[in-house]
Every structure is written in structure tokens, then in C-alpha cells.
Amino acid sequence: MKILKRIAIVLASILIFWMILAAFISGDCNYEKSISINAPVEKIWQNTNTLKSMDQWSPWNDLDPNMKKDWTGTTGQQGEKVCWESKEAGNGCQEVKKVDPAKKRIDTDIKFLTPYESEAHAYVTVVPEGNGSKATWGFTSKIPYPFTVMKMFMNMEDAIGKDYQKGLSRLKEMSEKP
Numbered sequence: 001m002k003i004l005k006r007i008a009i010v011l012a013s014i015l016i017f018w019m020i021l022a023a024f025i026s027g028d029c030n031y032e033k034s035i036s037i038n039a040p041v042e043k044i045w046q047n048t049n050t051l052k053s054m055d056q057w058s059p060w061n062d063l064d065p066n067m068k069k070d071w072t073g074t075t076g077q078q079g080e081k082v083c084w085e086s087k088e089a090g091n092g093c094q095e096v097k098k099v100d101p102a103k104k105r106i107d108t109d110i111k112f113l114t115p116y117e118s119e120a121h122a123y124v125t126v127v128p129e130g131n132g133s134k135a136t137w138g139f140t141s142k143i144p145y146p147f148t149v150m151k152m153f154m155n156m157e158d159a160i161g162k163d164y165q166k167g168l169s170r171l172k173e174m175s176e177k178p
Contacts, residue, residue: 022146031156032138035168039175041126041133045104047174048124048135050076051094054106057170059163064088090114094122110139135171137164 047053064086073080083093092112104126112118120141
């Protein structure tokens, strides 16, 4: 009986420590990656200003070439939406929230349903840089309490950096073609 009591005390102590620690860690999660592209802003913007154009360079299509996608809404307008189903890439939806042609920025909301539920706000911007342009792809999300402790063990560059680099490299290749 004493052993069970000690185990319960240790487990309760760990749980209390976890909850206190989590209270001091922000749930904000941000990541972005940029690439220089030897092409005019307008050409790159044509490859980033709709979900369908972004799908052409998405690295996640490689996970499942047979991914089922359902497109709704008007292409390149607020409300354009794609939902996907895939054993390898999970299930979810991405919807355009804002397209700003003047600032060359598109904002979308993503809802992942599987393998675990989460939400993120994603964006792509294109700005002039020297004789070419710079494209930036990023997202913001919120990790719910008490899972904020997981940030101590996460490295976003290790987790998704290669995927973002692959996507941006494809965007660069598409945009630099004559």
C-alpha cells in the first residue's frame, strides 16, 4: 500500500510541475522561411495568389500522389477552399481568408483534422529584392495549455524546415522559367 501511495505522490508531483511549467510557456508558434527568386514580383505572385497555384509547388503532394482533394469557392478569392483526404498526409482543409494584390500577400486558415486536430494561419508574401524578388512562406498557430511544454522539445526547423525549403525551391524553379 505504501508503494502505491508513493507512486501516486510522485505522479501527482510530476503533473503539478508540468501544469505550473506550462503556465509560463507561451503557446504562440510561428515559423517562416524565405527564398530569393530571380524573377519579377508579378510572375511569382501568379504562382502564389491562389490555393490552386500554391498546390503546384506544395511539398506535401509528394506524400500521397493519390490524395483526394475537393476544391470549392472562386479561385483566388476569399472563400476559395481545398479539403484533402489522405492516409499519408492526413485530412484537413485550407481556406483563403484574404488576398491583397497590392501588397502581394495571401492569407489562409488551415484546419488539420487527422492525424491530430490543430489550426494554423498561413501566409505567402512576395516583395522586390535587388533585381529579383523575395518570397516568404510562413504560419502562426497556438499550442493549447498545458501542451505548451512541448515547445521545449520542438525544433520547427527540424520538423518542417525541409518541407518549406522544398516548396520554396519549387516555387523558385517555376517562377524563374522563361
